[in-house]
Structures are given as structure tokens and as C-alpha cells.
Amino acid sequence: MRRRTVLSAAALAACTSAVHAHGPDSHAGKKAPARKEQKPWGIAGDARAARRSIVVSMGDDMRFRPDRIELRQGETVRFEVRNTGKLLHExxxxxxxxxxxxxxxxxxxxxxxxxxxxxxxxxxxxxxxxVWNFNRAGTFEFACLIAGHYQAGMVGTIVVLADASPRPAAR
Incomplete structure (x- = not known):
């Protein structure tokens, strides 16, 4: 039992180290400057580099529209996320x-x-x-993680296609 408690505490500590407390303003979409930390799905982007905006709506039917987005590796995108429902979504x-x-x-x-x-x-x-820079190719997801929303299917897919620009020949 003690081992399970220690493991649970360690898992919680590991997860919460990546989770930061925030004030009520962050729910209104106001954010502090983004930390540039590389993730498997990319890195926080610079708003001035965004050449494309994608509007994503989310509603109380537990669905995103669109629920599939295709991008190119290296693309910086501004997502405008609209909550059309009466519940908090993310x-x-x-x-x-x-x-x-x-x-x-x-x-x-x-x-x-x-x-x-x-x-x-x-x-x-x-x-x-x-604003996110998708500097890695692959298939990723977006979701609402409010308790019960993810489980109800509030998930979408982002496909990042590998950069197709020609590479210099090796010498």
C-alpha cells in the first residue's frame, strides 16, 4: 500500500510539474508570454510568424469544428478557438x-x-x-480535457505533413 501511495504521489508530482496554476484571466484567453519549450508536436509560435489563422469552434455537443486539420511541417498557425456552448471548454x-x-x-x-x-x-x-509552430511532422490531436468532455469524444486530429522542400544533395 505504501508503495502505491509513493508511486501515486510521484506520478502526481511529475504531472503537476508540467501544469501551472493560473488566475481567472487565463480562462478569458489572456496569456502571459509563451514559454518556448519543444514538445513532440512543436513549439510555441511567434504571432508575427503566423501566416495562417484557423477558426475552431467547440460546443456543448462535445465536438470540434473542424475536427481534422492538415498542416505543413514548419508552419506557424494562429488558432482562434470559439466556445459556442454554455459550458467551459478547452x-x-x-x-x-x-x-x-x-x-x-x-x-x-x-x-x-x-x-x-x-x-x-x-x-x-x-x-x-x-499560436503554435508545428516544427515536427506527424499525427497529433487536440482535445477538451475538462472532466468528461474528452471521454465523450471531444477530440480532433492534426496531421502535419513533412516539409517537401528539396534538400541539398549530400557531397
């Missing part, structure tokens, strides 16, 4: 494994507060924003 980018782990934590700790540059918490009727 838009979190990550790998399936990261989102699964975070969603499990949110079920255990539904009032857990967090704020990262790859997530936007959006109050009903409001719009949030994420």
Missing part, C-alpha cells in the same frame, strides 16, 4: 498519450488549474487563441 494540443494522461488526471482532480502555450481555456461565448 483546446489542448498534444500526442494521444499526453492527452490520455492529462485527461485521467483531470478526472481525478477536476478543479486542477493549468496553463501552457498549447492550451486555451475558453469561457462560454468567448474566443481564445493559441
Amino acid at each position: 483546446f489542448v494540443i498534444g500526442t494521444r498519450e499526453e492527452l490520455d494522461a492529462h485527461a485521467a488526471l483531470m478526472l481525478k482532480f477536476p478543479n486542477m488549474e493549468h496553463d501552457e502555450p498549447y492550451m486555451a481555456h475558453v469561457d462560454p461565448g468567448k474566443t481564445g487563441e493559441i
Whole structure:
């Protein structure tokens, strides 16, 4: 029993080290400058580098529109995330494994507060924003991790196609 408690505490500490407390303003889409930390799905982008904006709506039917987005590796995108529902929703980018782990934590700790540059918490009727540079090719996901929303299928897919620009020949 003690081993399980120690492991649970260690797992919680590891997960919460990546989760930062925030104030009420972050739910309104106001964010401090993004920390530039490389993730498997990219890195926080510079708004001036965004050449494309994608509007994503999320509603109380537990769906995103669109629910599939295709991008090119190296592209910096501004996501305008609109909450068309009456419930709080969020838009979190990550790998399936990261989102699964975070969603499990949110079920255990539904009032857990967090704020990262790859997530936007959006109050009903409001719009949030994420600027992200997809510097790695692959298939990633976005989801609402509010307790129960992810489990209800509030998930979408981001496909980042490998940069097709020609490479200099090796000498």
C-alpha cells in the first residue's frame, strides 16, 4: 500500500510539474508570454510568424469544428478557438498519450488549474487563441480535457505533413 501511495504521489508530482496554476484571466484567453519549450508536436509560435489563422469552434455537443486539420511541417498557425456552448471548454494540443494522461488526471482532480502555450481555456461565448509552430511532422490531436468532455469524444486530429522542400544533395 505504501508503495502505491509513493508511486501515486510521484506520478502526481511529475504531472503537476508540467501544469501551472493560473488566475481567472487565463480562462478569458489572456496569456502571459509563451514559454518556448519543444514538445513532440512543436513549439510555441511567434504571432508575427503566423501566416495562417484557423477558426475552431467547440460546443456543448462535445465536438470540434473542424475536427481534422492538415498542416505543413514548419508552419506557424494562429488558432482562434470559439466556445459556442454554455459550458467551459478547452483546446489542448498534444500526442494521444499526453492527452490520455492529462485527461485521467483531470478526472481525478477536476478543479486542477493549468496553463501552457498549447492550451486555451475558453469561457462560454468567448474566443481564445493559441499560436503554435508545428516544427515536427506527424499525427497529433487536440482535445477538451475538462472532466468528461474528452471521454465523450471531444477530440480532433492534426496531421502535419513533412516539409517537401528539396534538400541539398549530400557531397
